[in-house]
Amino acid sequence: MLVADDEAMVRAGVRAVLARDPGIEVVAEAADGHEAVGAAREHRPAVALVDIQMPRLDGIAAAARIYRDLPDTAVIMLTTFGEDRFIAQALKAGASGFLLKADDPRELLSGVHAVAAGGAYLSPRVAARVISGLRAGRLPDGVPSRHPMDRLTGRERAVLALLGAGWSNAEIAARLNLVEGTVKAHVSAVLGKLGMRNRVEAAIAAWEAGIVGRDR
Template structure:
């Protein structure tokens, strides 16, 4: 991809799915955004790990169910190689147990293959900027699973949000919508360092390990603000 002087470099994507038609469709959607570049593709999890080591993508977009190595195991290896990498898992409605495992593994984002294509673009840009992203359909599925007992995760109960200050509630609402610290700061007129401090306080007070679990709490509490 060509860049003009002063442009941000494109978000480099590794795309892994064992179905060629799905890969083709996802690639076509990503091509709509000039700020995104697919640098490698894989049809199985082991190849995805090898390509991630070679190409060092900003975001790995992984199907959960793949041969040789599933997406969850591939994500764990990618994180071990590059802790700063971001991973988005592609799921289907019938994979509740995989969603729970992916949450516990610390994935940055979750999308359904049936989601609106705009969710894919929003999700990639959000996690590339350091945020977490749950498509509304995935969030609804996770929350329903938590309430009915189908899913078991370490996400906090809704009543734990009472521990947050009013400003932390504001930050959590935007975090849940997938905004990065810089974007949250712009929305709330805060410097990025202050946002980082608020996010750290939120994670500590809610007893969660990452932004995705905090985002689930925001969805469950009904406080998420869309961009």
């Protein structure tokens, strides 16, 4: 994976956390947005962890370029900020996850594995922020504010609950005793019925509705 942050100590700390997991390999680092895009194009990592506040090219713009040029690279936004506008902008840029630097290190590992497997991931603190904004009607364009769950079948709600926790299609299939193709069909149905563009918006809807299943 790629770690992009303009602070060397933050990059070192992130690498130290990631080094605890033998299933994660850091193949490149970047100190600004332009370097992040270049490193992603060169190494084509499965996951790019990108800080929002970086010089030359900010993380949101870098994430958008990575998402456009490398659709197989999932982007997780990492920041010290929790402002609503950053969350909405990250979603618009195509981010698959959002973490705060103050999160528990276990959230970082969970987030990386979730998005690498094709899922979406919001740390609990980010999810709480999003839900608060949704209820207050504060979030800008990009995050729908209401998602009528009564449009979904029971099976679709179960899929959405696990999707909201960042589970991949394969993990959901194993949990619900379905084939992966059926899960993909359910996810597509959920997105269509709720007017969602991607799995991250669906994850937010699951958190807002209070149906997220976090046990593994």
